[in-house]
Amino acid sequence: MFKKVIVVGIVFVLLASLATAATTAAGQDDPATPMIHVDPASALRDTPVQIVLVGFEPGVEVTLQARATDSLGVGWESWATFVADESGSVDVSAQAPTAGSYTGVDGMGLFWSMTAANYTVPFSWDTLDPLVIHLFARVAGETVARAEIERLYVAQDVTRVEVREAGLYGTLFLPPGDGPFPALLVLGGSEGGLGENQAALLASHGYAALALAYFGYEDLPPELAEIPLEYCATALDWLRAHDAVDAGRIGIMGGSKGAELALLLAVRHSDVRAVVATAPASAVFQGLNSDMMTRPTSSWSEGGAPLPFVPFPMTLEVYQAMQTDDGLMQFLPVYEAALDDEAAVAEAAIPVEQIAGAILLVSGGDDVMSASERMADQIVARREANGQTTLHLNYPAAGHMIGVPYTPAMNTDRAIAVQGGAVFGGTPEANAAASADAWPRILAFLDENLR
Structure with missing residues (x-):
């Protein structure tokens, strides 16, 4: 009886360990799953942001699109197409797009190059609410990853x-x-x-x-x-x-x-x-x-x-x-x-x-x-x-x-x-x-x- 309890206990511990390992793995990025990493995801609007794409096939063309809506309800967007490196990654702050709304290496190019179709006045944001920018990564026209960036117009506790x-x-x-x-x-x-x-x-x-x-x-x-x-x-x-x-x-x-x-x-x-x-x-x-x-x-x-x-x-x-x-x-x-x-x-x-x-x-x-x-x-x-x-x-x-x-x-x-x-x-x-x-x-x- 004593041995049976020990065996059951060992099995329980092993099962618990496997469950913990599975949970930990699930909480980590799957290297084969396309993802958009943003650092920092929420920051003051004058803070530069690093955007990195991971989990893509090496050499694949990835189009990254940014969208936002101003305080007048006008939609703004920008885009840039990159070629994933040998690790299947794109570092927006270190790579120049092959095409897009801006040229050259510019980590914040997606932000300033946003345009609004048939719109003739500057971007308007007459509120202190955060501005949310939505990011979409597309391969062959299909959206494979999404992320959000929050741009703060005033810091917390001001x-x-x-x-x-x-x-x-x-x-x-x-x-x-x-x-x-x-x-x-x-x-x-x-x-x-x-x-x-x-x-x-x-x-x-x-x-x-x-x-x-x-x-x-x-x-x-x-x-x-x-x-x-x-x-x-x-x-x-x-x-x-x-x-x-x-x-x-x-x-x-x-x-x-x-x-x-x-x-x-x-x-x-x-x-x-x-x-x-x-x-x-x-x-x-x-x-x-x-x-x-x-x-x-x-x-x-x-x-x-x-x-x-x-x-x-x-x-x-x-x-x-x-x-x-x-x-x-x-x-x-x-x-x-x-x-x-x-x-x-x-x-x-x-x-x-x-x-x-x-x-x-x-x-x-x-x-x-x-x-x-x-x-x-x-x-x-x-x-x-x-x-x-x-x-x-x-x-x-x-x-x-x-x-x-x-x-x-x-x-x-x-x-x-x-x-x-x-x-x-x-x-x-x-x-x-x-x-x-x-x-x-x-x-x-x-x-x-x-x-």
Whole structure:
């Protein structure tokens, strides 16, 4: 009886061991089963992702397709065909596709090269919800593997606070923890309204970030004309006084007209330690009011009076130069003509040599929305004449739309809306490459000057 119990026990142990081994094997990848590995599968939207295909026949052609739907319900997709290596694998970050929506070795090519059929405006994501990208691996037209990638627009535990006090309209994003944190005032451009995505991402990188609307939102001025600098000064004061903010580590980030505003504010607030100005202006320019042709005025005001500004010389010659052959508008000709008015430029020049903090400028050499490259060079020269250094990231083939990387770049060169169209310059590929290079350098610059 005793021996029988022992035998039964041994059999039970063997069966249990075999079951455990089978379970373990089932939890591992079958080398003969095609799979898509994504690392990381969920990460902040500015984080590069490694995509590796395994389990394919060596030498087989594999087409990898990416699909996503933007916040307007528009479907976007990209694709790339690869040849599996001798181990039956494809490393997207190390191999160039034989065909696809992008060329060359580019681990994030599937992300920025997404397109939307018959769509004429840039990718839209006006929510802080994660963006889900669906991947499909196909062999001979048959889907053999699937995966999902989650792109986070804000990190977990970042706190979002609506700001509706002291006359301000904005949203504050705070990193997890008690602080105090270095802080950034984040300014949009001529689109107006309140854009939160960039501030949310900056908070995900450890900054208290205040996205501030300054026109075209609720009770604020409806147009970009004579915006009081005092309003933004109030925002800076509010940031400094916040319990979670280190008042000694304040920076400002702005793009296009927001870059012009950022530089103006840094001149007037010597405690600003860092300024990031993308597509900057070297002077104050005319406002964008609806009656700008008959009532030209400044973009900004101070003490109740408009700041001196460079007017837009809307002559017939300039107007004709602004129109492209396909009926779109490019604003570079009017900026170039305006900058040739030396007296007006001298009077309206932003005295950037008075900025105490560090400055990072980002410009595209093919920007046809404004003369950002020329004006960035003017800023650098003016500060150099005063013995100051300025970091200028210039991308010769890029246009106006340089920003956070790894989002679809289609229509960042030109866009057609119901009201008309505009040309921003560059190409989707060049704009994507510029963003991929500039953004980590922007973060490094902020870390160096605000941490």
